[in-house]
Amino acid sequence: MGESVVFIDNERCDFCGTCVGVCPADAIELRESSIAVDKERCTLCGDCVDVCPLGIPEVVE
């Protein structure tokens, strides 16, 4: 069993930042055209997955 992480595909993301505003762990780094989840901070709560207008973030192993 691998470790679960939230993966945000930079090829499909619109970089709108909606997930950043809801993340309870302040774990999402958004720049002009890149986004990354800090897996040390991420608690895998799934709020970013729920709120994304496009359905980009996913929990993967």
Next chain:
Amino acid sequence: MKDRYDVIVVGGGPGGARAAKHAAEKGASVLLLEKDREIGIPVRCAEGVSESGLRRVVEVKDRWIAQVIKGARLVSPDGTVVESYPDEVGFILHRKLFDYDLAVAASQAGTEVVTKAYVQGLTMDDGVVTGVRMTHMGRARRISGSVVIGADGVESRVGRWAGLETRTPFGEVETCVQMTLAGIDVDPEVVELHFGRQIAPGGYLWIFPKGRRTANVGLGISGVYSREKKPLIYLKEFVERRFPGASVLTMIAGGVPAVPTLKKIVTDGLMLVGDAARQVDPLTGGGIVNAMLAGRIAGRVAAEAVQEGDVSTRRLSAYTKEWSKVDGKNNKISYKIKKVVGRLSDEDLNRAARVLLDVPPEKRTALRVFKAVFLRHPKLIVEVSKLFV
């Protein structure tokens, strides 16, 4: 870029640009930082604003106006159409030009504007914010600022870094997607708003014309519903039905923090403005005018505080007080109405639409809508009465 400024504004949208302009006009040295390469791009907005609201905050330039709006067509879940032609005119803006000109105005007032400037943290001294940590052109920098103004949008992190509670619960976010369509046929002076569980649950769909052949067509749904079905899917379904064969000139995603303004929007050496402070109207999702009103107050207070050498929470709270005088009450009522409206069923909305058809178009105000729904819906009267106590 220098190593220190009186005021550092993070975020180059309308709130940030106004804060910068007004602080600079009061004599402060001001740095405005924008993470994207160009002010105003990408647009993350439906671009609608009321004429009276806009004139409250700025002298309006013709080049900002993509379309003058004279009426609204409200469409209920069963397709009942209610037209409304209030006294008030609205505008659909060219936000690219609007934001650009506001940044130019800030610059002309003496602000130094820097783009592609990514702020990644604050510098603090004994709990007081003293500046920002940032990267610009591949170079890490620390810039000192007596006051930092966070105007960094729905994705704001500046407040959190200073210890303010700014997170919006996902169920309170309106999660949105919008396509700018071309090759369509719309009535250019009328916006359309569509309601219903199948169209945009916990929100609404908008058609904001920009001329006769193009429009911003988008929707926002409550974060509560976006787990099961994404806004993008709702929008694609609508567009395929209503505008088959349309060209999609651009598509954007975005979120509106549809909550009351944060209780704490200042702390030692720091202020929050606009979406970062959650100053958007929670019912309509409109945020431009509020952000600019707040930016004006925040910029002035910041400059005065710096001149007096007191950037404490207590001094900066003059901004909080002034803001609650200007819009605090509207914001709270709007939020309460949003909560009640969110509980309306499709049947309630259909009923409201039918009642409204009996009212002359110029008298179809929000108040009438409420009467129409609630006078026939006793269980909601209790909820509504809470709005006015």
